[in-house]
Amino acid sequence: MPAPIDFYFDFSSPYGYLASEQIDALAAKHRRGVAWRPILLGVVFQQTGSQPLLNIPLKGGYARHDLARSARLLGLPFQLPSSFPFLSVAACRAYYWLHDQDPAGAVALAKALYREAFGKGGDIDSGEAVLRIAESAGVGGAGGAGGAGEMAAALNDPAVKQRLRDEVSQAISKGVFGSPLFVVDGEPFWGHDRLDQVDLWLQRGGW
């Protein structure tokens, strides 16, 4: 069984949202899985001297136009949240906590969070919002033994906080610096617009 495609993303990344709607189908076409890896890019942005794309003069205005146009091309709803960029710490913690008991549910949660934020323009930065979206998506234990309270507790669990810090550190140590960023058999591809090359790389086994 070949290795899954690593899909690194920040929940606050609109191009990550576009990628999140395509990556599973692309991988399945090549009989690959996808390892969804949400991270926090703030730390990396300090190193690269970057700022969130949409805040940059000139580039920001273009990016808003480009995002809406790319979403139309893909047939996806698109709307920026009123508060943007936003903190995605709670979203990431919920993801990793859930991942350890229900990997498929964690991916469903990630997709639901992204759709809320960039499909509907909703806010997903608070723990309350994340819990509400998890419940709507039917993941995270609302019907299980611990109920939704277990996920609520996990958001402030020191072990879960450390788990997220470790995931971010590992990603940075592997050279991840942007979102979305894909790694296919050791080969990094940065940007939603590199999905074409990811597809070709998988098809040809590199070039």
Add this chain to the structure above:
Amino acid sequence: MPAPIDFYFDFSSPYGYLASEQIDALAAKHRRGVAWRPILLGVVFQQTGSQPLLNIPLKGGYARHDLARSARLLGLPFQLPSSFPFLSVAACRAYYWLHDQDPAGAVALAKALYREAFGKGGDIDSGEAVLRIAESAGVGGAGGAGGAGEMAAALNDPAVKQRLRDEVSQAISKGVFGSPLFVVDGEPFWGHDRLDQVDLWLQRGGW
């Protein structure tokens, strides 16, 4: 006759080089011309707080890898010049001076300059280098009345200098902030990796 595609680029932009090898054929497929518009991005970079991509920590290393990989995919030679990024004032002046008397020759010069810089890794930052490349490409009057001396004089002609400043100002006033950047019937597309959307836009007449 529909309007040509505006192709804005900086001679110091390696992704501009990749685009320069594809844009004419892409336009011809849709029965369009291309208006080649070399500019200097230094002024814009001050506004956007950007720095040349390859100098940015983490991103720079990735970009070198991505450029080589994209060139291989396209079957194009690729090598970074020893001095990079470089000043392209002389290249731009030669282009616009030549453009006013021989538009096709100016495009041939632009292609030859790009191939020297990024296909062979040669230096094109000096007036001497630009004149030499023009002569090799058989453009710029080496066989004409004034000979190559006329282009040499043009590189320091106040009118030519002003012409370049005007072109850069006009580009910036139209919102050009990166290289390559294409404008198709008023619609801007930034980046070599947006050529796919340029192609689709021309095919569908927008979406």
